[in-house]
Amino acid sequence: MRTPGIIPVPIAALLPGESPRSEGPDQEHVARLAEIDGPLPAILVRRSDMRVIDGMHRLLAALIRGQETIDVEFFEGTTEEAFLRAVQANITHGLPLSQDDRRAAAGRIIASHPQMSDRAIARASGLGAKAVASIRRRSTDVVPQLNSRIGRDGRVRPLSSVEGRWRAAEVMAENPTASLREVARIAGISPATASDVRRRIQAGEPPAPVRSDTATVPAPALPEFPEAEAADIDAMVPAQGGRPRAEHGVRLPQPSPAMVLEKLLRDPSLRLKEEGRHLLRLLQQNASAEWNHLTAAVPPHCGALVGSLARQYAATWLEFAQHLDERDQSTAQKAVS
Template identity: 40%
Template sequence: MALDSARADTGHHRNASSRPVVRLPLDELAGPVCPRSAGVDEAHARLLAESVEALPPIVVQAGTLRIIDGMHRVRAAVLTGRSDIAAVLSDESDDDAYLSAVAANIAHGLPLTLADRRAAAARVVAMHPEWSDRRVAKAVGLSGKTVGVLRRAADGPVADVRVGTDGRVRPIDAERGRQIALELLSSRPEASLREVASAAGVSPSTVRGVRDRIRRGETADARPVRDNVRPIKPRAADDIDCGRLLHNLSHDPSLRYTEVGRTLLRWLHNQPATVTVVEELPPHCLPIIAQLTRKYASRWADFAEQAERRARVEPA
C-alpha cells in the first residue's frame, strides 16, 4: 500500500517531529490543506494570539507551501504583527497531506465540525476505496456505521477487498475468500493456516473450516454452482495487448495488497524483457537456456489452464 497503517491513520506528526524547524515568511504560504468549510475561526485565532506560551511550529507541504496543520496559528501570527512563523516542511503527496490535515484537526486544536468530518470521509473513501469503514472512520473521527452510509451513497470506485485498521486484506465477499482458500489448500495441502489465510484474505479460523470440510469430503458446499458456467473463448496471443492487461492487473487491489498477488505481478512484469535479449547471449549457453525456458513455458501453460478452468466455474 502506498501509505502504511500508522501514517495513514494518525497523520504526519511522527514524521514531522524529526524534521528541522525553519522560519517561513507568512506572505509566501499558500492556502490550507485543512478540510474546514467555514475557514478560519477568528475567535480561536485571537485566543492563540493572546497566548503567552510559545505555539508549536506549523506543518507545511514542501514545494507547494500549503498549510497541512496550523492555519489558526498563521492567523494568530498575522494578528500579532509578525512577518514569519516557525514551520516544519513535509514531503507528503497531496493525498497524504490531506489525511494528515484531517488527523491533525481531529486530534488537537479546534475540532472539525460533523459536516467537515463527513465531507472528509467521502473524500477518503474516494481516495482509498479499499479501506474498510472502520479504517476510514478512525482517520476522520466518525463511526464505522456513518462511513458505511456515506460509502453506499457515493457514486465512486468499488474495490473487491477491504483493508482494515490492522492492515489485513479481506474480500468483501466472504464466499470468494473461502473459494480461494479451497483452491490453495487443494494445490498446497502442506501450507499452514496462516499462509493460506494471508493469501486468501480470510481468517485462519475460516481456513480451518474449509480444511475440515475437505477432510470430511464436504467440499461441494465450498464450491460455486456450475449451472451458470461461463465459457472462456481464448484469444490469439498476437491479439492480446500485454501492456494494457498488465496495467489493469497492476491496479487491482486484490492483487496489489496480497503477497501472492504482488509476486505474480513481478513475474508478469519481468516477462517482456526476457524475450529481447537472445541476440546478446553467448552461444554456448543457448542450449541450456532453451531447455530452461521451455520448461518454464510449460509451467506457465499449466498455470494458464488452471486459471481458465477456475474462471469457468467461478465467474467474475
C-alpha cells in the same frame, strides 16, 4: 527549546493547503490565537510542495503578529494521505470541524482509502461507525468495493469469509506448492480455513459451503432457464467433454444449451481461474441473446456487414470446438495406450 524534527521556516515560503473546512479559516479564532503570549505550536507542512496540511489559523495569526518565520513539522506523503492527516489533526485539537465538514471528509477518505474499515474512518473523521457505513453505502457507485479492509489495529480482515475462501482457492490454483500459511496471508483468512478450502477442493467441492441465501462467488446474472433435476443434467452432460453417454446401446438426447451452461457454471475448475470465468461470460452472452429481436435491430444497409461478422464468429467457435475434440481424442488415446 524546540522539539526534535521541528524547524523554523520563512512564512513567505509556505502555501495554503487543502483544508477540510468548507468555509475557510475562522477569523475570530485567528484573532484569539494572535493574542496568545508566547510561541505558537508548530504547523504541519507537506515537504514536497510546502503546503500547509494543518495550522492555517496559526499561520494567519503569525502574520498578524508580524512574524517572519513559524515552527514547522514536515510531512511526507501523497495528496490523499495529506488530507487524511489534516482531518485527523483537526479532530484531535484546535477548532472542531462542523458536522457537515466531518461527513464530507469521511466521504472523501472512503473514496481515497476504501481499504480502511468504517471504525478506522470514524475515528479519523470524528463520526460514528454507523454514520460512516451509511456514507459508504451511498458511495458504492463511485468507490471500488474491496474484499478486505484495514482496521484500527492495522490488521487486514476479509469482508466475507466466503470471498476469502474463493480467493484462497484461486491462489492454490495459481500456485499449487504454496503453503497454507502463505495462502492464508494472501487471501486474508486463517490457516485453518485455508486447510479446509484445500480439503474441499480435493474432494471436488466448492471452496465455500453453498447456502441458499448467499452467493458464493459474484457472477453475471443468469437468464431464466427451465429448471431441470441435477441428476438428469449430470446424466446427459458428460463430465470430461465429448458427447452424451449412452447406456445399453440407447443414445441419449442432446441436452439443451441451458442445461449444459448450468452445469459449467457450477464447475469450480472453471470459476476459479480468470480464463475460465471469461469463457463462462462469453457462453452466457451467447445463451442470453435474443436473436429474433437482434435481427430486427440490424438496418438494411448494415445487414451484409453484420452477417459477415456473424459467420466469422461462428467459424471461430467451430474451430474452438474442433480443437477441444482433437484434444479430448488425444487424451483418450494416451489413456488407452
